[in-house]
Amino acid sequence: MAMKQLFLAVFSIKFDIISLTYSYLCGKDSAMEKKKRIIIVGPAWPYRGGIADFNERLAKEFQREGHEVSIYTFTLQYPGFLFPGKTQYSSSPAPEDLHIERRVNSVNPLNWLRVGRLIRRQHPDLVMIRFWLPFLAPCLGTIARVIRRGRKNRDIKVVALLDNVVPHEHRIGDRPLARYMINSVGGYVAMSESVLNDARSFDRKGKPFVLTPHPLYDNFGAKVQRAEAIEHLGLESDYRYILFFGLIRDYKGLDLLLQAFADTRLRGKKVKLIVAGEFYGNAERYEELERSLNLAEHIVWCKEFIPADQVRYFFAAADLVAQPYKSATQSGITQIAYHFERPMLVTDVGGLAEIVPHGRVGYVVRPEAADIADALVDFVDNHHAEDYSLGILEEKSKYAWNNMTAAHFSVADRV
Numbered sequence: 458m459a460m461k462q463l464f465l466a467v468f469s470i471k472f473d474i475i476s477l478t479y480s481y482l483c484g485k486d487s488a489m490e491k492k493k494r495i496i497i498v499g500p501a502w503p504y505r506g507g508i509a510d511f512n513e514r515l516a517k518e519f520q521r522e523g524h525e526v527s528i529y530t531f532t533l534q535y536p537g538f539l540f541p542g543k544t545q546y547s548s549s550p551a552p553e554d555l556h557i558e559r560r561v562n563s564v565n566p567l568n569w570l571r572v573g574r575l576i577r578r579q580h581p582d583l584v585m586i587r588f589w590l591p592f593l594a595p596c597l598g599t600i601a602r603v604i605r606r607g608r609k610n611r612d613i614k615v616v617a618l619l620d621n622v623v624p625h626e627h628r629i630g631d632r633p634l635a636r637y638m639i640n641s642v643g644g645y646v647a648m649s650e651s652v653l654n655d656a657r658s659f660d661r662k663g664k665p666f667v668l669t670p671h672p673l674y675d676n677f678g679a680k681v682q683r684a685e686a687i688e689h690l691g692l693e694s695d696y697r698y699i700l701f702f703g704l705i706r707d708y709k710g711l712d713l714l715l716q717a718f719a720d721t722r723l724r725g726k727k728v729k730l731i732v733a734g735e736f737y738g739n740a741e742r743y744e745e746l747e748r749s750l751n752l753a754e755h756i757v758w759c760k761e762f763i764p765a766d767q768v769r770y771f772f773a774a775a776d777l778v779a780q781p782y783k784s785a786t787q788s789g790i791t792q793i794a795y796h797f798e799r800p801m802l803v804t805d806v807g808g809l810a811e812i813v814p815h816g817r818v819g820y821v822v823r824p825e826a827a828d829i830a831d832a833l834v835d836f837v838d839n840h841h842a843e844d845y846s847l848g849i850l851e852e853k854s855k856y857a858w859n860n861m862t863a864a865h866f867s868v869a870d871r872v
Contacts, residue, residue: 706738
């Protein structure tokens with residue numbers, strides 16, 4: 458009997474040790490599953506602009522979730538002759554809480570091979586490649602193919618985040634370049650139905666994808682009071698302001714907005730248009746339009762790139778944010794407006810109407826000057842920004858950053 462009890466005791470101890478060891482190993486595997494090594498390939502500091510801001514904010518969200526993140530940005534993004542603005546570079550200091558390396562040269566094929574091999578040697582769990590312009594497809598697509606080359610690298614999940622597949626301003630060669638990019642990655646995340654449909658039209662293998670909306674741009678600081686913003690910008694406090702914000706390109710429809718703002722029903726009312734952004738094109742055509750429509754007294758121009766620390770003042774001063782685009786996929790301006798809780802006027806193109814419910818957070822109209830004018834007149838005569846507050850608060854809750862990280866992991870799990 459004593460021997461039997463001793464045997465049972467020893468067996469019990471061994472079983473407990475095996476169980477504890479198994480639990481530890483499972484817990485260790487679980488912890489490793491939770492923490493991933495992620496590399497983002499795309500614009501970041503010292504480059505400026507919405508895509509760079511987005512990538513940095515996404516990296517911070519991955520870090521908040523406990524992952525290890527690096528961003529590989531460009532040593533050369535656009536050759537000077539292809540860049541229409543004044544500078545590609547930010548005047549802000551480098552983010553202190555992000556690991557950013559300048560690695561990628563957009564026009565050097567030898568560099569693409571080196572970067573791909575470098576990432577492959579590091580063997581991250583997830584590589585997110587940001588794609589927004591077919592010009593960059595040879596560079597980014599080749600990096601993706603080098604990373605994924607070979608059987609032992611199939612567990613490196615390469616996912617593209619797509620802003621555009623076919624650009625707003627079409628060029629010869631766009632479609633074959635887009636096809637090369639889409640077929641270089643393991644899967645992709647799109648932020649609008651139109652972009653998703655474009656991607657799937659080039660996808661030969663039916664790669665995994667997720668459609669998820671552009672998250673809030675909540676990285677431009679806290680809201681400020683309207684009075685503070687009006688004083689900071691040197692505006693007149695007894696006027697209401699319509700804001701056109703961001704880089705000025707032909708497809709964004711500023712000409713339609715100027716024509717709409719010349720509507721005689723708006724004259725005699727205390728309302729002005731703020732145009733804040735750098736011209737990426739012919740500024741003279743808009744200046745001539747201003748003169749021919751006699752709008753000089755009704756427009757406040759700020760013809761320069763707006764630094765990140767100044768963005769909140771423009772949105773706090775605005776009563777309505779106008780996006781009169783002639784074509785679009787999705788727009789980061791919409792998500793800045795949501796963050797600062799401003800109503801919007803958008804045109805029914807691309808994915809804009811998907812995220813701006815008409816009558817709930819503002820207006821959705823046809824991309825015609827007359828329709829835009831009707832909406833402006835209705836807002837000025839009958840509404841204030843506060844009328845849309847409840848709808849904006851409810852809608853903005855849909856655009857959390859953890860939805861974007863979850864979308865990437867969802868695609869990666871199916872690659």
